[in-house]
Amino acid sequence: MKSCLVVDDSKVIRRVARRILEEMNFEIREAADGKDALESCSEKMPDVVLLDWNMPVMDGLEFLKRVRALPNVRQPIVVFCTTENDMSHIRQAMEAGADEYIMKPFDREIIEAKFSQVGLM
Amino acid sequence: MRPEDFEFLSRMLKRRSGLTLNPDKVYLLESRLTPLARRRGLDGIDALVAELRRTNSETLAREITDAMTTNESFFFRDRTPFDIFERQVLPMLRQRRAAGKRVRIWCAACSTGQEPYSLAMILKNQEAQWRGWSIEIIGTDIARPVLKKAEAGLYSQFEVQRGLPIQMLMKYFTQVGDQWQLAPEIRSMVKFKEFNLLESFAPLGHFDVIYCRNVLIYFDQPTKKEVLERMRKIMPSDGVLFLGAAETVLGITDAFRPVRGQRGMYLPADAEETVVAAAGGA
Numbered sequence: 577m578k579s580c581l582v583v584d585d586s587k588v589i590r591r592v593a594r595r596i597l598e599e600m601n602f603e604i605r606e607a608a609d610g611k612d613a614l615e616s617c618s619e620k621m622p623d624v625v626l627l628d629w630n631m632p633v634m635d636g637l638e639f640l641k642r643v644r645a646l647p648n649v650r651q652p653i654v655v656f657c658t659t660e661n662d663m664s665h666i667r668q669a670m671e672a673g674a675d676e677y678i679m680k681p682f683d684r685e686i687i688e689a690k691f692s693q694v695g696l697m
Numbered sequence: 698m699r700p701e702d703f704e705f706l707s708r709m710l711k712r713r714s715g716l717t718l719n720p721d722k723v724y725l726l727e728s729r730l731t732p733l734a735r736r737r738g739l740d741g742i743d744a745l746v747a748e749l750r751r752t753n754s755e756t757l758a759r760e761i762t763d764a765m766t767t768n769e770s771f772f773f774r775d776r777t778p779f780d781i782f783e784r785q786v787l788p789m790l791r792q793r794r795a796a797g798k799r800v801r802i803w804c805a806a807c808s809t810g811q812e813p814y815s816l817a818m819i820l821k822n823q824e825a826q827w828r829g830w831s832i833e834i835i836g837t838d839i840a841r842p843v844l845k846k847a848e849a850g851l852y853s854q855f856e857v858q859r860g861l862p863i864q865m866l867m868k869y870f871t872q873v874g875d876q877w878q879l880a881p882e883i884r885s886m887v888k889f890k891e892f893n894l895l896e897s898f899a900p901l902g903h904f905d906v907i908y909c910r911n912v913l914i915y916f917d918q919p920t921k922k923e924v925l926e927r928m929r930k931i932m933p934s935d936g937v938l939f940l941g942a943a944e945t946v947l948g949i950t951d952a953f954r955p956v957r958g959q960r961g962m963y964l965p966a967d968a969e970e971t972v973v974a975a976a977g978g979a
């Protein structure tokens with residue numbers, strides 16, 4: 577079973593994402609911000625991170641940069657999932673090492689399409 | 698809905714577009730035609746049928762036919778048929794058409810354009826290898842509204858997230874309000890045309906590759922067979938046909954054969970072994 581870390585400051589969004597991903601047979605962990613997510617990663621690196629952008633304490637982009645800078649770890653696939661839907665945000669995310677990018681609102685179909693894009697299904 | 702109205706409409710739809718409706722699909726007629734009736738100031742499907750019977754209007758018959766088409770499509774739908782295009786079909790064509798440097802591709806029920814545009818993006822990505830070639834991509838559909846959308850190349854945020862890799866979005870789209878528009882350089886690679894598959898293919902000419910995906914499912918068996926056999930006649934014996942994931946030639950016609958290991962891909966039954974091998978089905 578592949579593992580997915582869902583990072584979002586909204587509990588509602590985390591719950592929706594969890595439901596979809598569990599149906600897709602992922603084992604889910606949750607984090608409410610980038611710092612929380614980094615800690616979770618240092619305990620156990622997930623196969624994939626579904627990552628919100630705007631969050632308190634540490635935002636998604638900062639989290640991504642820090643993860644990508646970690647030496648000697650098995651790098652996770654990172655899929656942004658955010659309301660930021662303009663080209664400059666998309667470019668910034670991809671340049672920082674994201675693998676795919678979902679613009680909210682999302683549904684099961686979009687998550688499946690994007691996850692299969694990055695070879696997760 | 699009255700049985701004689703159902704009979705009347707389903708006969709008309711079958712004749713105009715090939716759509717085969719069983720009586721268990723009454724709900725489909727109702728859900729798609731009620732909005733059309735309302736737009737015309739009529740209070741429902743019964744009134745719409747009465748109007749059609751009374752006026753025998755071609756415009757109305759056409760609007761009903763268009764409204765009954767299922768237009769769902771997305772970029773790189775099912776992926777495999779596009780991977781095969783890139784990895785097997787294009788290298789094969791580059792070799793076998795090297796003398797004339799001319800390739801013609803037909804998306805035979807292209808709906809809102811995602812299918813031909815996916816092919817165009819693949820070709821654009823390897824543009825350098827095709828300098829000096831003439832490559833035509835023609836997208837046709839029976840329904841006018843979808844062709845209009847295809848030509849505009851404007852898609853919703855939802856549509857650009859189903860199947861389109863983010864790199865392709867960054868490379869070939871610009872944001873227009875809350876929509877995304879394909880770059881003119883991709884749009885200009887595809888020609889769109891209104892065309893009914895029940896009519897003669899003669900005006901279209903010949904094609905090396907035909908994508909006929911997710912449209913035969915709406916036809917009855919004899920119509921499927923007839924359309925496929927006419928397609929065979931407008932392609933060379935080293936041409937390639939793609940059908941949708943729920944479609945096949947097996948049990949319908951011997952004009953084409955599937956290619957082992959390449960889902961959705963079909964070759965003329967009389968294709969040479971070298972072609973079959975190049976297609977990956979050795």
Ligand SMILES: C[S@@+](CC[C@H](N)C(=O)[O-])C[C@H]1O[C@@H](n2cnc3c(N)ncnc32)[C@H](O)[C@@H]1O
Nearest residue numbers: 714766768770806808839840893894910911912
């Ligand atoms: C589900 S879409 C398929 C779009 C695309 N090929 C794909 O696979 O994503 C089916 C399309 O077939 C078109 N269609 C139905 N009957 C047709 C006919 N007789 N001639 C041409 N197009 C037809 C419909 O208008 C509709 O846009």
